[in-house]
Structure formats: structure tokens, C-alpha cells
Amino acid sequence: MGMLHSLVSWWNALPADLQLTIRSIVFIVILIICLVLAVAYMTYAERRVIGFMQVRMGPNRVGPWGLLQPFADVFKLVFKEVVLPTNANRFLFLVAPVISITTALAAWAVIPFSNGVLLSNANAGLLYLLAVSSFGVYGIILAGWASNSRYAFLGAMRSAAQMVAYEIAMGFALVGVLLAGRSLNLNEIVLGQSGNIGHWYAWPLLPLFFVYFISGVAETNRLPFDVAEGESEIVAGFHVEYSGTAFAAFFLAEYANMILVSALATVMFCGGWLSPFQGWQALAASPLGFLTATSFIWFALKICFFLYCFLWFRATFPRYRYDQIMRLGWKVFIPITIVWLVLESIAVVFRIPPWFA
Amino acid sequence: MIQQIVFIVLAALTVGSALGVITARHTVHAALFLVMTFVASAGLWLLLHAEFLALVLVLVYVGAVMVLFLFIVMMLDTDSQSLRQGLVRYAPLGVVVALIVFAEIGYVVYNRELGVSFGTPLPQAAGFSNTRALGETIYTVYAFPFEIAAVVLLVGIVAAIMLTLRRRPGVRHQNISKQVRVSAKRGRLRIVNMPSEPRPPEKNP
Numbered sequence: 001m002g003m004l005h006s007l008v009s010w011w012n013a014l015p016a017d018l019q020l021t022i023r024s025i026v027f028i029v030i031l032i033i034c035l036v037l038a039v040a041y042m043t044y045a046e047r048r049v050i051g052f053m054q055v056r057m058g059p060n061r062v063g064p065w066g067l068l069q070p071f072a073d074v075f076k077l078v079f080k081e082v083v084l085p086t087n088a089n090r091f092l093f094l095v096a097p098v099i100s101i102t103t104a105l106a107a108w109a110v111i112p113f114s115n116g117v118l119l120s121n122a123n124a125g126l127l128y129l130l131a132v133s134s135f136g137v138y139g140i141i142l143a144g145w146a147s148n149s150r151y152a153f154l155g156a157m158r159s160a161a162q163m164v165a166y167e168i169a170m171g172f173a174l175v176g177v178l179l180a181g182r183s184l185n186l187n188e189i190v191l192g193q194s195g196n197i198g199h200w201y202a203w204p205l206l207p208l209f210f211v212y213f214i215s216g217v218a219e220t221n222r223l224p225f226d227v228a229e230g231e232s233e234i235v236a237g238f239h240v241e242y243s244g245t246a247f248a249a250f251f252l253a254e255y256a257n258m259i260l261v262s263a264l265a266t267v268m269f270c271g272g273w274l275s276p277f278q279g280w281q282a283l284a285a286s287p288l289g290f291l292t293a294t295s296f297i298w299f300a301l302k303i304c305f306f307l308y309c310f311l312w313f314r315a316t317f318p319r320y321r322y323d324q325i326m327r328l329g330w331k332v333f334i335p336i337t338i339v340w341l342v343l344e345s346i347a348v349v350f351r352i353p354p355w356f357a
Numbered sequence: 358m359i360q361q362i363v364f365i366v367l368a369a370l371t372v373g374s375a376l377g378v379i380t381a382r383h384t385v386h387a388a389l390f391l392v393m394t395f396v397a398s399a400g401l402w403l404l405l406h407a408e409f410l411a412l413v414l415v416l417v418y419v420g421a422v423m424v425l426f427l428f429i430v431m432m433l434d435t436d437s438q439s440l441r442q443g444l445v446r447y448a449p450l451g452v453v454v455a456l457i458v459f460a461e462i463g464y465v466v467y468n469r470e471l472g473v474s475f476g477t478p479l480p481q482a483a484g485f486s487n488t489r490a491l492g493e494t495i496y497t498v499y500a501f502p503f504e505i506a507a508v509v510l511l512v513g514i515v516a517a518i519m520l521t522l523r524r525r526p527g528v529r530h531q532n533i534s535k536q537v538r539v540s541a542k543r544g545r546l547r548i549v550n551m552p553s554e555p556r557p558p559e560k561n562p
Contacts, residue, residue, distance in 0.1 A: 092389075123486045127412040134420025138392070143383065153431070160428050168392055171416075182461050184488055310514065327533060 027119055039255040040070035046311050053315040062139035071206055080244035092146035100139030104256035107132045110188045111263050114273045114296045119180055125186040126174055137163040140228065140238045147241035155237025158322065159221060159228035165329035166215040172337035173212035176205050177268045179344055190272035197276035202269040204355040209269045213332045217260035220254060222310055222356045224317035225325055262306030266299060273299040364404055370397035386429045392423050407487040
């Protein structure tokens with residue numbers, strides 16, 4: 001007890017800046033550990049869920065129900081040699097996975113996990129997210145170029161064109177959110193959706209919501225938009241020359257990005273940590289009243305739903321042809337978002353009920 | 358104190374990578390140095406509390422423009438030897454242009470009438486939003502210059518499209534919306550009523 005007391009007084013004696021720094025670092029470490037664990041179990045869930053959809057078992061040998069499979073995979077990858085291709089650009093080859101993983105993790109700084117629980121309550125959080133996620137493409141382009149391999153280069157080129165195309169649609173969808181939320185701060189955007197499920201921005205911005213999520217699938221190079229990997233055409237695309245830890249870094253980045261896209265869809269369109277039953281008096285009075293409380297668990301559940309959609313798409317849809325991807329991005333999504341932005345602006349200016357009153 | 362250290366690091370990065378852009382031997386390296394210049398100058402803007410400009414600089418130039426740049430530069434098989442051929446011949450002109458630009462920058466910096474101020478940015482209240490302030494200025498005071506800039510950009514887009522647009526007759530395109538709208542009932546499937554042929558007379562074996 002006395003030790004705890006002295007610890008508290010020691011903490012209070014520290015300067016405020018130092019306290020903030022220590023608190024941030026602890027937050028960051030916890031966040032990254034949770035993310036890496038989430039990514040590990042995402043790979044497990046992916047194999048199990050797709051196995052279930054394809055009427056087979058999936059990994060079930062390592063540990064109970066195969067639960068230790070991700071760790072087995074990680075150990076295997078970490079102890080493998082990182083092969084450097086001949087005539088590869090050594091520096092860029094090694095820095096590309098680092099860029100991928102850094103941008104995938106850096107974006108989490110502004111995600112609110114619960115009211116006010118976020119690393120940086122930046123005013124321009126939405127812009128920060130767009131800026132950071134636009135960095136991610138460099139990891140892929142540099143990996144493809146530095147590998148000195150035709151397949152990797154083709155994958156990188158495809159990925160660059162695809163990312164640029166879908167980033168515009170994604171950006172427009174986010175403009176819709178900031179129009180509705182009247183703020184660039186993610187915490188305020190979630191608070192703007194207070195009320196029950198009907199107040200979520202997913203309803204007034206339904207087309208933007210779909211455009212955002214589909215663009216998110218395309219941005220993370222997941223099926224049905226995974227032409228950057230395209231194993232039946234260009235072996236494995238941009239990471240064909242990578243092995244061991246560097247390869248694992250690309251996978252970690254891809255899955256962290258998937259979780260990020262899901263988290264953003266939750267924050268911006270589905271009320272973040274808010275309960276869908278918020279404000280239902282009848283339910284609040286009943287024994288199930290805990291369902292109306294806002295909590296981190298709602299946030300996690302919504303993210304899980306979107307992640308499940310990623311796996312579902314993968315098991316359901318065949319891969320798009322490349323020209324169809326470009327057509328969808330430029331000729332379908334961008335016009336849809338622009339039209340909806342105009343309609344939404346009108347609704348916001350004239351305060352049209354029920355959502356913009 | 359910390360701000361000054363950050364400034365010095367960022368400024369050194371900006372200048373250093375800008376030098377890298379013009380000295381790098383490989384065009385891809387030069388383009389990457391340019392990316393680093395943008396990122397470092399975005400950091401400098403952040404120090405000036407201009408977070409909107411900083412983030413938009415990263416978003417537009419790093420996220421879109423430089424990606425396309427790299428896209429092109431990586432695909433081109435640039436022969437740096439032939440690019441360097443006319444260096445001596447054009448160097449005097451380049452030096453003159455550089456001097457003019459340098460003189461202009463010097464004039465802007467040392468002639469205080471143009472509104473360049475030195476020193477730390479004004480401290481703002483806690484709820485101050487740089488983005489909101491910028492938006493309110495652009496869409497009220499500078500509405501017309503803003504619109505003119507937008508029209509100039511639009512003209513640029515139209516011109517770029519017109520330069521690359523050429524009609525090539527005889528190319529078979531897929532019309533995807535037509536393919537999607539196809540319906541068996543509307544003329545896709547034609548059932549032809551053929552009269553049955555009379556049976557040929559059987560030959561005697």
C-alpha cells in the first residue's frame with residue numbers, strides 16, 4: 001500500500017509533458033500488441049471461416065481447435081531467411097515492408113475506441129487518416145520495383161493505378177461524412193451519431209457507405225480486387241520475391257489495414273462505440289438494460305462484423321478483371337459519390353428532416 | 358526548445374532531400390527524394406499550426422501526384438547518359454533561371470510589405486480549428502480567386518483529356534452496361550421456326 005502511494009506521488013511529481021509522453025507510449029504499446037494479436041487471429045479466423053464456407057475443416061491441429069496456428073505460422077516465418085534477389089535495390093527492398101507496416105499502424109492514432117479514448121484527439125483526424133493511408137501504396141510500389149522482377153513490377157503497377165482510382169472515391173465518401181458530422185474530428189463524428197441505430201450516418205449516406213466499404217476492400221487489395229497479387233496471373237504480385245519476416249510484414253500490414261478499414265466504417269457510418277439501442281427506455285429498464293450502454297464492446301462487435309464481410313466476399317466473389325476494376329472505380333463510384341454529395345449538401349443547407357434537421 | 362530542434366531537423370531534411378532530387382543518379386531515387394521533401398515540408402507546416410495545409414500537401418502530392426510520377430518513371434527506361442548530353446550547353450540558361458528565382462524569393466522574404474512575417478505563430482485558443490478558419494476565409498474573402506483557380510484547373514483537365522483522346526476506328530470495345538442490361542426476352546435469343554425436312558426415300562439395301 002505504501003509502495004503504491006509512493007508510486008502515485010512519484011508520478012504526480014513528474015512534469016506534465018513527461019506524463020503525457022509516458023502515457024502515450026504505454027497506450028501505443030498496448031495498441032500495437034492488441035493489433036498484432038488481432039491480426040494473428042484474423043488469419044486464423046479467415047482460414048476457419050473460409051474452410052467452413054467451403055465445407056472443409058481449416059487449421060485444427062495446433063493447440064485446441066487450432067488456436068495456436070497463428071503462432072506456429074509466425075515462428076515459421078520469423079526463422080526463415082530473408083532472400084535478397086540479385087540486382088535488387090537493397091535499401092528500397094528492405095524499407096518497403098517497413099513503410100507498409102508503419103502506415104498501417106500509424107493510422108490508428110486517431111481512431112476513438114470509446115468516448116475520448118484515443119491517442120490523439122486531432123481536429124483534422126479525418127484528413128490525417130486520408131493522408132496516412134495514401135502512404136501505404138508506397139510500400140507496395142517500392143516492393144514491386146525494388147525486387148527487380150517482372151511479376152512483382154506488374155503487381156506494383158496494378159496496385160498503384162488501383163489505389164489512386166479508389167482513393168478518390170473513398171475521399172469523396174469521407175467528405176460526405178464530414179458534411180454530415182460537421183467536423184473532421186473522429187470523436188465528434190461518432191458523437192454526432194448519438195441516438196439509436198436510426199441516427200447512424202449509414203442511413204442518410206447509404207450509397208457513400210457502400211462506396212466507402214467497397215473502396216476499402218479495393219484499397220487493401222483483398223478479393224475480389226486482389227489483382228495486385230493475382231496468383232493465377234502474376235504468381236504473387238508485388239511480394240513474390242519476399243520471404244521470412246519481410247513477407248510477414250506485408251501480411252501484417254494487409255490485415256492491419258483490413259481492421260483499420262472496418263474500424264473506420266464503424267466510426268464514420270455505424271456509430272463507433274455507441275449502442276444501436278441507445279435511448280430505448282423500455283429496454284433500458286429491462287434486465288437487458290446493459291445493451292443500451294455505450295461501450296468498447298459495441299465497437300469491437302461492429303468491427304468483427306465488417307471483418308467477417310471481408311472474409312465472406314473472399315469466399316463468394318470471383319476476382320474482377322482489371323479493366324472492370326478501373327471502370328467501377330472511375331466511372332461508377334466517383335459519379336455516385338459526387339451526385340450524393342450534391343444531394344447531401346442541399347439537405348444540409350435546407351436542414352431537411354429527418355437526419356439533417 | 359523542442360520545437361526548434363524539430364524545426365532544424367525538418368528543415369535540414371527538406372533541404373537535403375531537395376538537393377537529393379537534383380543530384381540523384383536514378384530517376385526513381387530522385388522521385389523518392391521529392392516525396393521526402395514534401396513530407397518534411399508538411400512537417401514544417403505542422404509546426405506553423407497549419408495542419409490542414411500540411412495534411413493536404415501529403416494527401417495530394419504524396420498520395421496522388423507522386424504515385425503517378427513514380428508510376429511513369431518506373432515504366433520509362435530512362436537512359437541517364439543521353440539525358441546528360443546537353444548539360445554543358447544548357448547550364449548557363451539554367452543558372453540564369455535559378456538566379457532569377459533566387460532573387461524573387463529573396464525579394465519576397467526581405468520586402469516586408471508582401472505580408473511575410475517572421476517569428477512564432479500566434480497562440481490560438483484550445484478549440485481553434487485551422488481547417489474551419491481556412492474554409493471561412495477561402496469561401497468568403499477569396500471566393501472569386503478560388504473559383505478562378507478552379508476554372509483554370511478544369512480547363513487544364515479538359516485540355517489534357519483532349520490531347521490524349523483519339524478516336525480509333527475499328528477497335529472492338531465491350532459495352533459493359535449493355536452486357537449487364539441484356540435480357541433473353543428482348544431480342545437476344547431468336548427462336549427460328551424451321552419447317553421439318555421431308556424424309557428422304559429409303560434406298561433398297
